[in-house]
Each structure stands twice: as structure tokens, then as C-alpha cells.
Amino acid sequence: MAATKKVLLAVAVAAFAAFIGYKFLKLKEILLASREVPVKHLSCHYLQNIEYGAEDITVLKDGLAFLSTGLKFPGLPSFSDEPGKMYVLDLLHPKPTPVELQIKGGLDLSSFNPHGISAYTDEADDSVYLFVVNHPQHSSQVEIFRYVEKDTLIHLKTIKHPLLYSVNDIVAVGVESFYATNDRYFHNDALQFLVVIMDLALCDVVFYSPHEVRVVASGMRAPNGINISPDKRYIYVSDIIDHEIDVYERQEGERLVYNKSVAVGSLCDNIEVDHKTGDVWLGCHPNAMKLTNYDPEDPPGSEVLRIKNIHSQQPAVTLEYADNGRVLMASTVAAPYEGKLLIGSVFHKALYCLLK
Structure with missing residues (x-):
């Protein structure tokens, strides 16, 4: 009997070891650990003043671009102890x-740690509101600002809610309302790692307004970037470790109904949408293993993808820019504007490029 128990225990241990080994292989697949990105450059130069990343960038129809900089994110490199900052850039210049934008109001700037951003223009008076995901002490909250003059943000409101527990990105749909992605289920890194290797889809998208807060899409593995179509009918979400862009249709009551997914073959971060063509632009991590295991001798690369005709039967995914990390490390966003392109990164620099 004792011998039988030992055999069973040995079999169980071997099976468990095989299972864990399989899951680690799957994790390497998720991170695209063996992928080497082909180099494809544009006519670009570094943006002045941006030395520690521009994790998210968004552009208004008049060519004003807003940048969130200096993000400190658990598990990723950071090369500055200074608080994060916001910048504005005129693409018509x-x-x-x-x-640098001057921030006025009651916000604690010493712990400002900006992440995803979204701009909303109120059609009633053309006022511009900037929504910023903020992680002071690695918590999650959303700041709402009004943009005034040429270089000033007035802090209006801080939003906290139990459903907004791990916010990555937002898209504003009103002066106080937005959709937000929660990119992880557990704050504890070990538990979250188990969620990833067990392939559990526990994350969600939340709709917030002063009148209601609720989950409007669920069953995602790691929703990251989020944005909206020019006609406001569709919401796009990057499920980063699924290597897909999910398309949802907005319906009455701000409900989201799943429409389709578009495979992109990369770990795409933030989403920007060309306001004229509707093309979807993605800042992506071609090999996330190089990002999580940062080595300056073998840096994480950058990749920009564009999706044309995303609502058609055959959306076209094209590579617009790629670098092996020698020019730009860890791209997160690509924001187009009338033949120009801004590319941001987690912790490195940002590029201003001309499109051919």
C-alpha cells in the first residue's frame, strides 16, 4: 500500500510539473518571447522635453495633442523619481x-502618476476637458481637468469607485462620463500571475457617470487601451495578451454589445483613431518578455500598427513603424494627425514622425 501511495504521489508530482511547464510555455507565447521585430522606420525625430516616456497621447481635431509622461508602473522600469507631468503640443506649428501644462487646483502633484488619457470637447461651448488616469501610491483614480489658455489645466474633480480598481485607460463620452478598462483582477502580483498562466478572463470595462457606475463588458484577459469611433457608435478595446482588438457597439443606456475581434499579432497598448478616416492606430510591444525583463543591451522594441476598414469583413492590419529598441523602446501609443504621427513609450522618449 505504501509503495502504491508513493507511485501515485510521484505521478501526481510529475503531472503537476508537466502542467506548470506547459503553462510557462504558454506564457512565453503570450509575451511573444521569441519574436524579433523587423525594423521599419519613418522620417522621425525625438520630441524635446520628453525624456521619461509619454505613455499616452491624444490629439484634438484642431491639432492640439496632449501627452501624459513619467508613468511609474509596477514591474516596469522608471528612470526618474520626479512626479509625472502633462504636456501639450500644437501639431499645426x-x-x-x-x-509642460501648469496644473492648478487641489490635486496633489507630488504623487501625480498619469497613465491613460482622453480628451472631450463640449459642443455646447467648445470647452475642452482632459480625463487622466492617475495612480498615486499605485492606487487608481481618474482626474478631470478643464484645459484653459495655452498651457494650463484646471483640476475639477477626482473620481474613485470600487469598480475602478485597476484602471489602465479611459475614453470620455461626456463632461463627467467615460468608459474605463481594468487591466488586472488582483493587486497582488502572485495572484495576478496565476490568473495569467491559468488563462482566466476576469477583467472588464466599466462605464462611469455621476448617476451610475457599472460593468458594461466582461470576460477579458487584460483590457488595456480603449477608444471610440468617429461616429461614436463603436468602442474599441485592446485585450493586450490576447493580441486582439475587440469591437463593441454602443447601445441605449451605454450598453456595450460585442461585435468582433481583429487579430493583430502583437501586444498592443493604447488605441488612437484617425478622426477623418476612422483608421485605428496602435502602439504595441512586439516582444513583451524584453519589456518585463528589461536589459539595456537587448532593449524592448517598438511597433506601430494600423487597422483600416475595421468594420469590414476583411480589416487590413499593416505595419507602419517598427524598431528594435535602439531608437525607441517600449512603444505604447501612436497618434496620427493629417500626415503626422506621434509615437509615445512607457519610460523612454517620444517621436514626431512624418507619414509617407
């Missing part, structure tokens, strides 16, 4: 240069 002959030599666009980021200008």
Missing part, C-alpha cells in the same frame, strides 16, 4: 514642441 512648423516645429511642434511639447510645453
Whole structure:
């Protein structure tokens, strides 16, 4: 009997070891650990003043671009102890240069840690509101600002809610309302790692307004970037470790109904949408293993993808920019504007490019 128990125990241990080994192989697949990105450059130069990343960038129809910089994110490199900052850039200027935005109001700037951003223009009076995901002490909250003059943000409101527990990105749909992605289920890194290797889809998208807060889409593995179509009918979500862009249709009551997924073959971060063509632009991590195991001798690369005709039967996914990390490390966002392109990163620099 004792011998039988030992055999069974040995079999169980071997089976468990095989299972864990399989899951680690799957994790390497998720992170695209063996992928080497082909280099494809544009006519680009570094943006002045941006030295520690521009994790998210969004552009208004008039060419004003907003940048969130200096993100400190658990598990990823950070090369500055200073608080994060916001910048504005005029893409209609002959030599666009980021200008630091002065933040006025009651916000604690010493712990400001900006992540995803979204801009909303109120059609009633053309006021511009900037929504910023903020992680002071690695918590999650959303700040709402009003953009005034040329270089000033007025802090209006801080939003906290139990459903907004791990916010990555937002898209504003009103002066106080937005959709937000929760990119992880557990704050504990060990538990979250188990969620990833067990392939559990526990994350969600939340709709927030002053009148209600609720989950409007669920069953996602790691929703990251989020944005909206020019006609406001569709919401796009990057499920980053699924290597897909999910398309949802907005319906009455701000419900989201799943429409389709578009495979992109990369770990795509933030989403920007060309306001004229509707093309979807993605800042992506071609090999996330190099990002999580940062080595300056073998840096994480950058990749920009574009999806044309995303609502058609055959959306076209094209590679627009790629680098092996020698020019730009860890791209997170690609924001187009009338033949120009801004590319941001987690912790490195940002590029201003001309599209062919």
C-alpha cells in the first residue's frame, strides 16, 4: 500500500510539473518571447522635453495633442523619481514642441502618476476637458481637468469607485462620463500571475457617470487601451495578451454589445483613431518578455500598427513603424494627425514622425 501511495504521489508530482511547464510555455507565447521585430522606420525625430516616456497621447481635431509622461508602473522600469507631468503640443506649428501644462487646483502633484488619457470637447461651448488616469501610491483614480489658455489645466474633480480598481485607460463620452478598462483582477502580483498562466478572463470595462457606475463588458484577459469611433457608435478595446482588438457597439443606456475581434499579432497598448478616416492606430510591444525583463543591451522594441476598414469583413492590419529598441523602446501609443504621427513609450522618449 505504501509503495502504491508513493507511485501515485510521484505521478501526481510529475503531472503537476508537466502542467506548470506547459503553462510557462504558454506564457512565453503570450509575451511573444521569441519574436524579433523587423525594423521599419519613418522620417522621425525625438520630441524635446520628453525624456521619461509619454505613455499616452491624444490629439484634438484642431491639432492640439496632449501627452501624459513619467508613468511609474509596477514591474516596469522608471528612470526618474520626479512626479509625472502633462504636456501639450500644437501639431499645426512648423516645429511642434511639447510645453509642460501648469496644473492648478487641489490635486496633489507630488504623487501625480498619469497613465491613460482622453480628451472631450463640449459642443455646447467648445470647452475642452482632459480625463487622466492617475495612480498615486499605485492606487487608481481618474482626474478631470478643464484645459484653459495655452498651457494650463484646471483640476475639477477626482473620481474613485470600487469598480475602478485597476484602471489602465479611459475614453470620455461626456463632461463627467467615460468608459474605463481594468487591466488586472488582483493587486497582488502572485495572484495576478496565476490568473495569467491559468488563462482566466476576469477583467472588464466599466462605464462611469455621476448617476451610475457599472460593468458594461466582461470576460477579458487584460483590457488595456480603449477608444471610440468617429461616429461614436463603436468602442474599441485592446485585450493586450490576447493580441486582439475587440469591437463593441454602443447601445441605449451605454450598453456595450460585442461585435468582433481583429487579430493583430502583437501586444498592443493604447488605441488612437484617425478622426477623418476612422483608421485605428496602435502602439504595441512586439516582444513583451524584453519589456518585463528589461536589459539595456537587448532593449524592448517598438511597433506601430494600423487597422483600416475595421468594420469590414476583411480589416487590413499593416505595419507602419517598427524598431528594435535602439531608437525607441517600449512603444505604447501612436497618434496620427493629417500626415503626422506621434509615437509615445512607457519610460523612454517620444517621436514626431512624418507619414509617407
